[in-house]
Amino acid sequence: MEAVNEQRKKIHPHKFTLWVALASIIMMFAGLTSAYVVKRDAAGWTTFPIPRAFWYSTATILLSSLTIQIALKSFRDREMLRYRNMLTVTAILGVLFMLLQWTGFRQIWRSGITFRGSGGGQFLYVIAGLHVVHVLGGVVALVAMLARVLVSKVRSYNIVPVELMATYWHFVDLLWLYLLIFFIVVN
Numbered sequence: 352m353e354a355v356n357e358q359r360k361k362i363h364p365h366k367f368t369l370w371v372a373l374a375s376i377i378m379m380f381a382g383l384t385s386a387y388v389v390k391r392d393a394a395g396w397t398t399f400p401i402p403r404a405f406w407y408s409t410a411t412i413l414l415s416s417l418t419i420q421i422a423l424k425s426f427r428d429r430e431m432l433r434y435r436n437m438l439t440v441t442a443i444l445g446v447l448f449m450l451l452q453w454t455g456f457r458q459i460w461r462s463g464i465t466f467r468g469s470g471g472g473q474f475l476y477v478i479a480g481l482h483v484v485h486v487l488g489g490v491v492a493l494v495a496m497l498a499r500v501l502v503s504k505v506r507s508y509n510i511v512p513v514e515l516m517a518t519y520w521h522f523v524d525l526l527w528l529y530l531l532i533f534f535i536v537v538n
Contacts, residue, residue: 408451
């Protein structure tokens with residue numbers, strides 16, 4: 352009995368790995384946004400208006416945070432149809448987020464802020480582009496989880512992968528909110 356209690360106190364190795372990865376991502380974005388703040392006083396630095404598409408993408412990714420949370424609860428309650436549906440909706444919302452981001456960046460590009468132009472453009476595209484890469488990774492993981500549920504004949508009710516996915520997805524949502532607020536305040 353004591354061994355079981357001791358095991359419950361330990362963090363699952365996959366969860367520990369995820370938290371280490373998230374800490375690394377936080378450090379990377381902290382470094383990039385800090386560099387943005389330091390460099391913004393340089394000559395030739397230009398600012399940009401926040402495109403309307405960014406507001407729509409923000410609403411989309413916040414909604415996706417709700418759907419992944421519903422998916423997690425559905426998995427815990429063994430409501431597998433609802434779980435699959437919410438995973439699907441979350442993945443679709445993730446793709447929609449990326450499309451809205453693309454639209455917003457096209458607006459910024461058309462306004463004359465390009466990657467080669469100002470330092471502001473370079474930082475903007477690198478910072479937000481890295482975020483989109485992380486969202487894309489999350490969408491790929493969601494699709495893989497959904498495929499596993501649809502294809503597998505063996506029903507595994509291991510909650511750890513679902514909790515990992517939900518944690519990661521909430522993280523990329525919060526990261527986008529941080530970046531949006533950062534660009535509003537600093538810009």
